[in-house]
Amino acid sequence: MARSRIIGTGHFLPERILTNKDLESLCDTTDEWIRQRTGIEQRHAALPGEGTSDLCTPAVKKALDSAGIGASDIDLLICCTTTPDYIFPATACVIADNLGMGTTPALDLNAACSGFMYGLATADAFVRSGAYKTVALVGGELATNRVSFRKRDTAVLFGDGAGAVIVRAEEGDRGILTTHLWSDGSGREVLWLPAGGSKIPVTAENVDDDINTIHMKGKDLFRRAVIEFANAVNVALEAVGMTFNDIDLFIPHQANIRIIEAVAERMGLPAEKCVVNIQKVANCTAGSIPIALDQARGEGRVSDGSIVLLASFGAGLTWASAVVRW
Secondary structure, three states: OOEEEEEEEEEEOOOOEEEHHHHHOOOOOOHHHHHHHHOOOEEEOOOOOOOHHHHHHHHHHHHHHHHOOOHHHOOEEEEEOOOOOOOOOOHHHHHHHHOOOOOOOEEEEOOHHHHHHHHHHHHHHHHHHOOOOEEEEEEEEOOOOOOOOOOHHHHOOEOOEEEEEEEEEEOOOOEEEEEEEEEOHHHHHHEEOOOOOOOOOOOOOOOOOHHHOOEEOHHHHHHHHHHHHHHHHHHHHHHOOOOHHHOOEEEEOOOOHHHHHHHHHHHOOOHHHEOOOHHHHOEOHHHHHHHHHHHHHHOOOOOOOOEEEEEEEEOOOEEEEEEEEO
């Protein structure tokens, strides 16, 4: 039976960098406070007028180049994001047009920080069903214009960027071995952006209100994330009959260094098996895991046969896990 195999990866980060020192002049915070609580040193930030499609398009192009194929070889494009260019049309349609994909089907998927993982499971299902042979999957976020610098707990966390993979049907034992998804909508107010949708539309009266920015209950999020991260990876490993000793590389969503370290400790994974890039890119939401994956490949940490464990937790609440044999 054909498996879904990742045959190419790519990522893109805006040139502009905001350091912790830069944020000291924008909100009530310090470089030391940010490093101690998040592990973040800097984040990339898009320029005014740029949109998520401007980050995702070059990421997909790099993934196509990595795979050695062209845009015309793609049967479906999926964009995972919470910050689309527009309410509609889908940002995926804009990306497809940018890449000259013609009438290739394209869709957006929103599962916040678990977006890429939900997208990976969706691409895997499409490919294994035989509906599509080759899928371009991109997770991208432009979150720096969604935070309020009046609230340092969220203002310091997020960065802009995009990461992409090309998933193709191939025979053999390499590829996506298992994917698992969960959600709990009762926790939606733990991390959310209240306004801008049909429930609370943006109006002249509320346009400058706090409801138009990201809200987070940090302690609640931390406790739930550590528990569900660990449960998710245990389910994935059990599904493929593996243990933590079989894992060559663990790529978690880059939310907070404390969460990553707590999860790795629970799993008993040594630091050298865990990918951490939050220091330089911050939390890129749906772009987090594919950016880290492409960077890990570039550093030679992923090779043929490597067993890679992926896991995420984010707004929704949503969480997910997957095991890939490279």
